[in-house]
Amino acid sequence: xxxxxxxxxxxxxxxxxxxxxxxxxxxxxxxxxxxxxxxxxxxxxxxxxxxxxxxxxxxxxxxxxxxxxxxxxxxxxxxxxxxxxxxxxxxxxxxxxxxxxxxxxxxxxxxxxxxxxxxxxxxxxxxxxxxxxxxxxxxxxxxxxxxxxxxxxxxxxxxxxxxxxxxxxxxxxxxxxxxxxxxxxxxxxxxxxxxxxxxxxxxxxxxxxxxxxxxxxxxxxxxxxxxxxxxxxxxxxxxxxxxxxxxxxxxxxxxxxxxxxxxxxxxxxxxxxxxxxxxxxxxxxxxxxxxxxxxxxxxxxxxxxxxxxxxxxxxxxxxxxxxxxxxxxxxxxxxxxxxxxxxxxxxxxxxxxxxxxxxxxxxxxxxxxxxxxxxxxxxxxxxxxxxxxxxxxxxxxxxxxxxxxxxxxxxxxxxxxxxxxxxxxxxxxxxxxxxxxxxxxxxxxxxxxxxxxxxxxxx
Amino acid sequence: xxxxxxxxxxxxxxxxxxxxxxxxxxxxxxxxxxxxxxxxxxxxxxxxxxxxxxxxxxxxxxxxxxxxxxxxxxxxxxxxxxxxxxxxxxxxxxxxxxxxxxxxxxxxxxxxxxxxxxxxxxxxxxxxxxxxxxxxxxxxxxxxxxxxxxxxxxxxxxxxxxxxxxxxxxxxxxxxxxxxxxxxxxxxxxxxxxxxxxxxxxxxxxxxxxxxxxxxxxxxxxxxxxxxxxxxxxxxxxxxxxxxxxxxxxxxxxxxxxxxxxxxxxxxxxxxxxxxxxxxxxxxxxxxxxxxxxxxxxxxxxxxxxxxxxxxxxxxxxxxxxxxxxxxxxxxxxxxxxxxxxxxxxxxxxxxxxxxxxxxxxxxxxxxxxxxxxxxxxxxxxxxxxxxxxxxxxxxxxxxxxxxxxxxxxxxxxxxxxxxxxxxxxxxxxxxxxxxxxxxxxxxxxxxxxxxxxxxxxxxxxxxxxxxxxxxxxxxxxxxxxxxxxxxxxxxxxxxxxxxxxxxxxxxxxxxxxxxxxxxxxxxxxxxxxx
Numbered sequence: 001x002x003x004x005x006x007x008x009x010x011x012x013x014x015x016x017x018x019x020x021x022x023x024x025x026x027x028x029x030x031x032x033x034x035x036x037x038x039x040x041x042x043x044x045x046x047x048x049x050x051x052x053x054x055x056x057x058x059x060x061x062x063x064x065x066x067x068x069x070x071x072x073x074x075x076x077x078x079x080x081x082x083x084x085x086x087x088x089x090x091x092x093x094x095x096x097x098x099x100x101x102x103x104x105x106x107x108x109x110x111x112x113x114x115x116x117x118x119x120x121x122x123x124x125x126x127x128x129x130x131x132x133x134x135x136x137x138x139x140x141x142x143x144x145x146x147x148x149x150x151x152x153x154x155x156x157x158x159x160x161x162x163x164x165x166x167x168x169x170x171x172x173x174x175x176x177x178x179x180x181x182x183x184x185x186x187x188x189x190x191x192x193x194x195x196x197x198x199x200x201x202x203x204x205x206x207x208x209x210x211x212x213x214x215x216x217x218x219x220x221x222x223x224x225x226x227x228x229x230x231x232x233x234x235x236x237x238x239x240x241x242x243x244x245x246x247x248x249x250x251x252x253x254x255x256x257x258x259x260x261x262x263x264x265x266x267x268x269x270x271x272x273x274x275x276x277x278x279x280x281x282x283x284x285x286x287x288x289x290x291x292x293x294x295x296x297x298x299x300x301x302x303x304x305x306x307x308x309x310x311x312x313x314x315x316x317x318x319x320x321x322x323x324x325x326x327x328x329x330x331x332x333x334x335x336x337x338x339x340x341x342x343x344x345x346x347x348x349x350x351x352x353x354x355x356x357x358x359x360x361x362x363x364x365x366x367x368x369x370x371x372x373x374x375x376x377x378x379x380x381x382x383x384x385x386x387x388x389x390x391x392x393x394x395x396x397x398x399x400x401x402x403x404x405x406x407x408x409x410x411x412x413x414x415x416x417x418x419x420x421x422x423x424x425x426x427x428x429x430x431x432x433x434x435x436x437x438x439x440x441x442x443x444x445x446x447x448x449x450x451x452x453x454x455x456x457x458x459x
Numbered sequence: 460x461x462x463x464x465x466x467x468x469x470x471x472x473x474x475x476x477x478x479x480x481x482x483x484x485x486x487x488x489x490x491x492x493x494x495x496x497x498x499x500x501x502x503x504x505x506x507x508x509x510x511x512x513x514x515x516x517x518x519x520x521x522x523x524x525x526x527x528x529x530x531x532x533x534x535x536x537x538x539x540x541x542x543x544x545x546x547x548x549x550x551x552x553x554x555x556x557x558x559x560x561x562x563x564x565x566x567x568x569x570x571x572x573x574x575x576x577x578x579x580x581x582x583x584x585x586x587x588x589x590x591x592x593x594x595x596x597x598x599x600x601x602x603x604x605x606x607x608x609x610x611x612x613x614x615x616x617x618x619x620x621x622x623x624x625x626x627x628x629x630x631x632x633x634x635x636x637x638x639x640x641x642x643x644x645x646x647x648x649x650x651x652x653x654x655x656x657x658x659x660x661x662x663x664x665x666x667x668x669x670x671x672x673x674x675x676x677x678x679x680x681x682x683x684x685x686x687x688x689x690x691x692x693x694x695x696x697x698x699x700x701x702x703x704x705x706x707x708x709x710x711x712x713x714x715x716x717x718x719x720x721x722x723x724x725x726x727x728x729x730x731x732x733x734x735x736x737x738x739x740x741x742x743x744x745x746x747x748x749x750x751x752x753x754x755x756x757x758x759x760x761x762x763x764x765x766x767x768x769x770x771x772x773x774x775x776x777x778x779x780x781x782x783x784x785x786x787x788x789x790x791x792x793x794x795x796x797x798x799x800x801x802x803x804x805x806x807x808x809x810x811x812x813x814x815x816x817x818x819x820x821x822x823x824x825x826x827x828x829x830x831x832x833x834x835x836x837x838x839x840x841x842x843x844x845x846x847x848x849x850x851x852x853x854x855x856x857x858x859x860x861x862x863x864x865x866x867x868x869x870x871x872x873x874x875x876x877x878x879x880x881x882x883x884x885x886x887x888x889x890x891x892x893x894x895x896x897x898x899x900x901x902x903x904x905x906x907x908x909x910x911x912x913x914x915x916x917x918x919x920x921x922x923x924x925x926x927x928x929x930x931x932x933x934x935x936x937x938x939x940x941x942x943x944x945x946x947x948x949x950x951x952x953x954x955x956x957x958x959x960x961x962x963x964x965x966x967x968x969x970x971x972x973x974x975x976x977x978x979x980x981x982x983x984x985x986x987x988x989x990x
Contacts, residue, residue: 313536373612382649383536386544389653392685394694397653401646408642412635420623420631453534 001052001059003041003067004107006033011100018093023086030096031078034103038071051113055175063111065316066243070106070236073323074099076440077232080331082433084228088136095135099232102128106240110247115164115174118244122160122208125240126153129233133225145224152207152217160204166197179252190256198253198260202267205248209241211267211301212274215294219278222290227337230286231330234293235323242300246315254307264305269399271298276406286343288410289329292369295403296322299384302400306388314383317455321368321376321448324441328365331434331441332358339428348414350423358430359418361438366411368445371404376448461529463550466502466560467596470495474589477582488585489574495589496568499596503557503564510557510977517984518553519757520675525551525602533606544656545666550600554981555752555822558974559745560599562829565959566741567592569833570734572956576844577625577732584625588734591617595742599749604652605669607754608645614743615641618735626730633723633730640723644710651686651703655758658684674758675988688761704759704766711755714747717807718777721800728796733840736792740799740832745825748806752821752985756810760988764813764903771811771894771904777804778915786922791842791849794926795835798875801915802828802883808912809890813989814900817893818982819975820886826974827882827967834871834960838864841953845945848938851926856935861948865931867957872927874964876920882967887916 010033017025041064051058077099085095105124112118130153134146168174170191171182183190203214210218222230253260275295282288296318303314333343335358340347352359368377381404388397430438448455473495477488510516510526517524527550534546552560570588577584594617597610615638623634652669658680661668673679680687685699692699713720728736756763763770781801788794802824809821841864843849858865874881877888894909937943949957967974 367616372616373609378612382653385650386653386656389650390657394650397650398647401650404646405639405643408639409635412638416623416631416635419620420634451533453536 001044001049001057003037003044003059003071004104004111006037006040007071007100007104007107010034010037011097011104014100015093015097018091018097023092026093026096027078027082030100031075033100034071034075034078038068038075041067041071051177055177056114056117057108057111058113059111062243062247062312063107066110066239066319067107069316069320069323070103070110070240073235073239073327074103074232076324076327076437077228077236079433079437080231080327080334081228082431084226084334088226091135095132098128098132098135102132102232103236106236109240110243112244112247113176115167115176115179118248119157119161119164122244123157125237126157126208129153129229129237132229132232133221135229136226139224141224142226143224145221148217148224149221156204156207156214158204159200159207163197163200163202163204166193166200168197170194170197176248176251183252183255187255195259198256199263201248202260202263205241205245206267209238209245209297209300210294211297212271212294213267215271215274215297218294219287219290222293223284223287227286227330227334230290231327234289234330235326238293238297239319239323242297242304242315242319246304246311249304249307250311257307261305264301265393265396268298268301268305269396271295271301272400272403276403276410279410280406282410283345284343285333285345285348285414288345288413289326289333292407292410293326295407296369298403299381299400302384302388302396305396306391306393308387308390310383310387310390314380314387317376317383317448317452318380320455321380321445324444325365325368325377328361328438328441328445329369331437332362332365335428335430335434345413345417346421346423348417349421351418351428353422354427355430357435358428358438361442362418363415364442364445366415368449370408370411372408374446374449376445376452379449379452461527461550462502462506463527463529463552463596463600466499466506466564467550467593467600469498470589470592470596474586474593477586477589480582482582485581488581489571489577492571492574492585492588493568495592496564496571499564499592500561500568503561506552507557507561507977510552510554512554512977512980514980516553516980518551518555518981519984520672520988521984522551522602522670522672525553525672526557527552528602533603543666545661545664545668545670546605547603547668547670548606549603549670551602552600554978555749555985556599558822558826558977559749559829560596562745562826563595563599563742565963566738566829566833567595569741569837569956569960570737572952573737573837573840574734575952576840577734580624584621587617587620591621591738595738595746598746602672603669604655604671604674604754607671608649608652611746611750612642612645614746615645618739618743621735622727622731625732625735627732628730629726630730633726637723637727640713640720644713644720647706648710651706654685654699654703658686671754671758675760700759700762701765704755704762707755707759708751708770711747711750712773714750715744715803715806716747716800717773717804718780718800721777721781724800725793725796728799728836729790729792733836733843736836736840737833740796740836741829744799744803744832745829748803748810748821748825751807751810752818757985757988764989767811767813767903768905771808771908774804774807774809774811775908775911775915777801777807778912779804779918782915782918782922786918786925788922789851791851791926791930792836792839794851794922795832795839798835798919798922799828799832801919802832802875804915805887805890805912808904808908809893811904812890812893812897813903813986814893814896815982815986816889816896818985819978820889820891820893822978822982823882823967823971823974824886824890827886827964830960830963830967831871831875831883834867834957834964835875837953837956837960838868838871841949842946845947846937846939846942848942850938851929853938854930855937856931856933857946858931860935860943860946863949863954867949867961868931869927870961870964872923874961874968876923877916880965880968882964882971885968885971 108121136142279291368375785797
């Protein structure tokens with residue numbers, strides 16, 4: 001639990017550092033603080049904690065694992081932000097502070113044990129993100145992104161809150177354990193408003209994780225927001241959304257699988273197709289990543305549709321693989337954009353000649369996205385599919401496999417551009433921080449791909 | 460660490476060395492590649508000589524009788540009610556894999572020797588080739604189906620880049636077509652692998668397992684498993700085992716390639732640089748055949764038995780269609796590519812007969828075609844490197860201008876068209892004998908298939924001899940004057956490359972027992988699966 005406290009205090013400290021113009025200290029202190037928070041989180045591993053704060057939160061292994069992955073990803077994002085925020089805004093400290101506040105909201109989201117905490121965590125995160133998306137005040141696209149995100153986010157929160165209220169109305173509690181007990185005690189005759197609440201919560205959560213048909217905000221917001229914020233949104237925020245989703249459904253609603261499974265099944269299939277087919281037609285790399293993130297949300301939804309013992313593991317591995325690959329993709333995109341000024345596939349032409357390491361790192365990330373063996377993405381997909389096959393969702397898996405192949409097609413576009421096309425670009429200077437982040441992501445991707453036992457045995 | 464692991468990982472090690480060496484040594488990379496191939500050839504030759512035959516070394520569905528076995532636990536995962544997920548690093552060889560290992564090592568050596576033509580970006584090229592080498596060796600050694608799949612997919616990537624970067628004019632198209640075709644087959648295969656995993660239990664530990672040898676024994680299946688022999692489960696209204704077999708079969712049929720899944724092959728071959736064509740024809744097509752034997756047939760013997768007629772039919776169609784399309788080609792490399800389709804049809808025909816002769820013939824055909832297709836593609840490469848043209852009608856009367864070259868061409872052509880005394884004759888004869896006998900032995904495929912198959916040999920003679928006539932006989936005439944200077948006869952390196960291939964083609968034609976003795980025990984064990 002100290003993790004949450006450390007991150008919240010860290011955010012305030014960083015804000016004060018900005019007040020006293022200590023710009024140089026912002027990054028080191030934020031990163032050190034997060035490392036400390038990470039260490040504190042890992043120390044609670046297997047401590048079999050009981051719910052704390054009158055049953056508000058429960059820092060169990062699930063929470064530790066997902067907090068860790070979110071904190072690590074945030075550290076990587078911070079390392080990429082050196083010199084980035086200074087270029088687009090004067091208020092650098094606010095960036096760090098807002099991201100840290102969002103992260104504290106995320107920690108609440110992955111460790112809640114009470115629906116009110118889910119709502120509070122979600123709001124802390126969302127409000128920070130609304131500001132972050134629009135932080136380039138004079139940029140039209142950024143403003144549009146912020147407004148769109150805010151309106152859509154407000155809507156979805158409304159759905160979620162309404163759902164929570166209805167579930168409270170039926171079960172007379174916000175506490176997950178009590179709700180779970182309510183469901184178990186009534187094999188038949190659950191109050192109809194409970195079901196309505198459940199559906200509304202699905203809608204709200206699907207908005208947050210960007211699943212179709214509630215995905216319309218994602219491409220515009222992802223494209224309009226500053227690249228680094230997009231990286232943060234499409235990794236940490238998405239993972240947190242799924243963690244919250246999975247936590248709620250595995251603890252409370254597992255016995256009602258027959259009721260919500262068909263709904264979620266349709267959403268999953270729709271998400272896969274919408275994400276993949278639209279991604280196929282993109283010429284802008286960043287927008288392609290936005291749509292591909294929708295399709296990855298579809299793959300992760302798999303594990304929830306086939307809720308079972310293996311689900312947590314499957315989502316965890318998939319999320320880890322997805323996070324490191326996304327970070328790599330966005331990091332390379334930032335460098336390329338700084339050089340050429342745009343984000344289209346042609347801008348990657350000839351990158352293999354001018355910057356072999358960048359091209360190699362991005363290639364591995366794309367292969368991991370596409371789920372080619374010996375990368376983390378393959379192991380992630382394999383576990384997710386396995387979880388689904390264990391419950392005989394053969395159709396669903398067959399559809400997903402078709403989608404995986406469509407995915408190969410657009411992920412390879414950028415590889416083709418880098419290796420097969422020529423362009424007389426000069427070498428792009430890569431700062432040491434970038435090389436570090438890319439190297440770390442590369443190693444994680446390959447190690448998880450070759451010897452996944454490191455994290456497969458966590459749960 | 461056993462010999463098989465060394466065989467697999469030596470190229471990877473050298474590949475990394477190449478990556479780390481500074482650019483100024485780039486001229487030495489090719490010698491590294493040759494050195495690796497020589498080491499591998501030595502290892503496989505040693506394994507081949509040490510390989511034991513007899514009742515205790517049958518392989519196929521007897522895990523204990525595999526040789527040079529290696530075992531390491533790889534991935535373990537506790538998955539609740541399904542017990543623990545068990546993926547192992549399990550290697551071993553039997554009569555089906557050992558000749559193919561030797562063939563692969565030899566083909567890799569030839570490919571390395573013909574890589575002299577590569578002019579740019581040596582570092583990338585040779586390190587990718589080493590990665591490909593690792594994957595190929597791994598595929599033939601793996602006994603865990605997950606491990607097999609990983610190596611199988613790992614072959615795709617280096618090939619994609621090798622064709623896409625160092626290929627011809629339409630390389631991008633050819634590379635992505637090749638990649639998507641193969642991937643389409645293999646990802647569905649992955650689903651079947653997962654389904655098999657849920658159906659099969661390791662008799663020793665009680666865990667679900669990916670061990671493919673356990674998957675061949677019906678008693679290891681859980682009674683209600685999706686692919687259980689007894690449960691007769693349906694997927695989407697089709698019997699599960701039938702669907703499983705078809706999916707796996709198509710995955711490998713794309714690789715072989717069998718008509719109608721062959722359209723990637725001419726494109727890939729035509730665009731690929733010579734060494735890659737050599738690897739494609741010499742080894743990659745064999746991976747398809749090996750996969751059909753090792754996985755599709757061995758794990759689903761009941762279905763394979765029922766579908767024999769259709770599989771034989773596909774084989775005959777491949778033989779005839781490939782040969783007829785080859786007859787119509789004017790690009791020498793495309794002609795050779797289609798002849799591969801035709802020759803690999805014999806593998807399928809022999810296999811479908813499920814007789815001892817037929818299966819031995821199919822194995823022999825894979826090995827023989829390995830040597831001969833490599834030789835043919837190398838021969839195409841010789842002309843192409845000199846004048847960058849392969850159009851058959853641009854050349855005439857080369858026999859007087861390049862006598863040594865023409866000599867090797869004649870050996871390769873006559874061997875390929877099945878002249879007695881060469882390996883292809885033995886292979887095709889045995890496949891056809893098997894197919895012909897099948898009607899009286901087990902009644903699986905009718906006689907007319909064997910008869911139609913032998914027409915394939917006739918057509919093969921037609922297109923090869925016609926090509927010989929068009930390009931090498933008659934008055935010396937080439938498209939441009941200066942080609943005559945460029946078209947020098949073979950140099951020492953090229954002769955050294957072609958001699959061992961020709962030698963093996965004749966050796967196996969004269970003493971086929973060198974291969975038959977090695978594979979015989981496993982072939983007989985394999986046939987027992989179907990009784």
